[in-house]
Amino acid sequence: xxxxxxxxxxxxxxxxxxxxxxxxxxxxxxxxxxxxxxxxxxxxxxxxxxxxxxxxxxxxxxxxxxxxxxxxxxxxxxxxxxxxxxxxxxxxxxxxxxxxxxxxxxxxxxxxxxxxxxxxxxxxxxxxxxxxxxxxxxxxxxxxxxxxxxxxxxxxxxxxxxxxxxxxxxxxxxxxxxxxxxxxx
Amino acid sequence: xxxxxxxxxxxxxxxxxxxxxxxxxxxxxxxxxxxxxxxxxxxxxxxxxxxxxxxxxxxxxxxxxxxxxxxxxxxxxxxxxxxxxxxxxxxxxxxxxxxxxxxxxxxxxxxxxxxxxxxxxxxxxxxxxxxxxxxxxxxxxxxxxxxxxxxxxxxxxxxxxxxxxxxxxxxxxxxxxxxx
Numbered sequence: 001x002x003x004x005x006x007x008x009x010x011x012x013x014x015x016x017x018x019x020x021x022x023x024x025x026x027x028x029x030x031x032x033x034x035x036x037x038x039x040x041x042x043x044x045x046x047x048x049x050x051x052x053x054x055x056x057x058x059x060x061x062x063x064x065x066x067x068x069x070x071x072x073x074x075x076x077x078x079x080x081x082x083x084x085x086x087x088x089x090x091x092x093x094x095x096x097x098x099x100x101x102x103x104x105x106x107x108x109x110x111x112x113x114x115x116x117x118x119x120x121x122x123x124x125x126x127x128x129x130x131x132x133x134x135x136x137x138x139x140x141x142x143x144x145x146x147x148x149x150x151x152x153x154x155x156x157x158x159x160x161x162x163x164x165x166x167x168x169x170x171x172x173x174x175x176x177x178x179x180x181x182x183x184x185x
Numbered sequence: 186x187x188x189x190x191x192x193x194x195x196x197x198x199x200x201x202x203x204x205x206x207x208x209x210x211x212x213x214x215x216x217x218x219x220x221x222x223x224x225x226x227x228x229x230x231x232x233x234x235x236x237x238x239x240x241x242x243x244x245x246x247x248x249x250x251x252x253x254x255x256x257x258x259x260x261x262x263x264x265x266x267x268x269x270x271x272x273x274x275x276x277x278x279x280x281x282x283x284x285x286x287x288x289x290x291x292x293x294x295x296x297x298x299x300x301x302x303x304x305x306x307x308x309x310x311x312x313x314x315x316x317x318x319x320x321x322x323x324x325x326x327x328x329x330x331x332x333x334x335x336x337x338x339x340x341x342x343x344x345x346x347x348x349x350x351x352x353x354x355x356x357x358x359x360x361x362x363x364x365x
Contacts, residue, residue, distance in 0.1 A: 017353065019346035023324055047356040051349070054302035055321040063214030063231055064224070158269065 005032065013048055030056070202242050209252055210235070212323055213259045219318040220263040222307050230262050237262075253332045260315060260333060267311070298356075305355040313348035320345055 012029040015021035021029065033041070033049040041049060130138040131145035139145050213234055217227035238245065238255060248254050306314055315334060319325045327338040327345075334341065 017346065017349050019342040019344075019349065023326070026321075043357050043360065044353065047353045047360065050298040050356055050360075051302050051321070051352055054299045057299060058215065058303070058318075058322045059324075061211070061215055061218070063210045064228060065210060065214070065231060 008032065009036075009045065013045055016048065026052075199242075202239065202245075205251060206235075206238055206242075206245065206255065209255055212252075213255060215322060216256055216259050216315070216318060217263050219306075219322070220260065220311060220315055221266065226266065230259060230266065233262055234259050250329065250332065253329050256319070256333045257335075264311070301356060301359050302352065305352050305359070308355075309348055309351065313344050313351070316341055316344045317348040317352070321349075 009029070009032050012021060012025055012032065015025060016029055029048075030052045033045065033052060036049075038046050038049070128138075128140040129142075130140055131142060132139045132148070134148060139148065210231060214227055214231045217230040217234075218224060221227050221230065234255065237258060245251050245254070306317060309317070312334060316330055319330045319333060320327075325333070327341050330345075331338045331341045336344070
């Protein structure tokens with residue numbers, strides 16, 4: 001490597017690492033590093049070369065979204081996602097019912113007999129109390145059951161708030177459609 | 186909605202939005218991806234961002250730097266999501282550390298230097314990770330980054346320098362000694 005190039009490379013690398021380089025200097029540094037084989041570079045320069053090369057390729061990544069210019073479609077997609085989440089929430093309600101049912105039964109039974117085992121369903125193989133299921137696995141810990149119930153409730157609340165936001169975004173377009181229809185009459 | 190129907194202003198706004206805001210989608214998506222580290226979440230944030238930008242399109246008219254505004258919105262939505270999912274930095278770090286302790290298959294992936302650099306960057310705290318992304322991937326000027334992350338340019342410069350040096354050191358270590 002020519003002496004001048006080596007000096008320039010060292011200067012630009014130093015500026016880059018100090019956060020003092022301009023965008024033009026960073027482009028020049030990238031070009032210099034790309035033009036040289038790794039064997040001609042110090043470990044420090046090799047690592048900077050790897051970083052800058054990676055950044056260039058990262059900048060080529062595109063959003064996996066089609067027809068984003070068609071805003072109604074974007075918003076319908078958002079609504080569709082929201083609806084799927086609603087479906088998921090309904091499924092969660094079923095799980096929640098199991099947990100709440102078990103938890104209530106647990107508390108009622110505590111009041112009457114003071115035993116946990118008498119209220120929860122008993123697992124036939126282990127004989128442990130089962131308060132519900134997560135991913136098909138029985139939950140035998142009452143604290144885990146309560147925490148899961150709380151988590152499902154929290155998640156449902158967040159999804160419902162978000163869905164309400166999406167639906168309210170249709171207010172404006174609907175008003176304009178109504179106005180257009182009125183004008184046509 | 187065509188000319189001569191009394192709604193030209195609204196039509197112009199829609200055209201401006203498509204011309205100036207929609208083309209930012211790739212940058213906004215990459216920024217969300219850099220902060221969240223998850224493509225599906227990044228796509229969700231992109232949808233949310235465009236929904237909000239469309240709602241606020243009249244406000245966009247009065248902004249000097251709409252791109253910085255959109256980028257700041259993406260970052261804020263990402264931070265909200267991280268908070269909502271309780272994925273604080275400690276938790277993220279724990280997740281990434283766990284991943285780096287995986288078996289031989291993981292070692293194979295990390296022979297790719299891009300994967301090494303991306304993994305090292307993903308281990309940075311959120312702000313340096315965002316700053317290095319905005320500068321080195323997106324090519325923003327310091328004052329633009331300062332406007333996006335809410336710091337002054339001098340602070341951004343220091344954050345950027347530390348982030349770059351950290352990434353460089355870790356990449357050198359991995360090149361010399363493999364994953365630790």
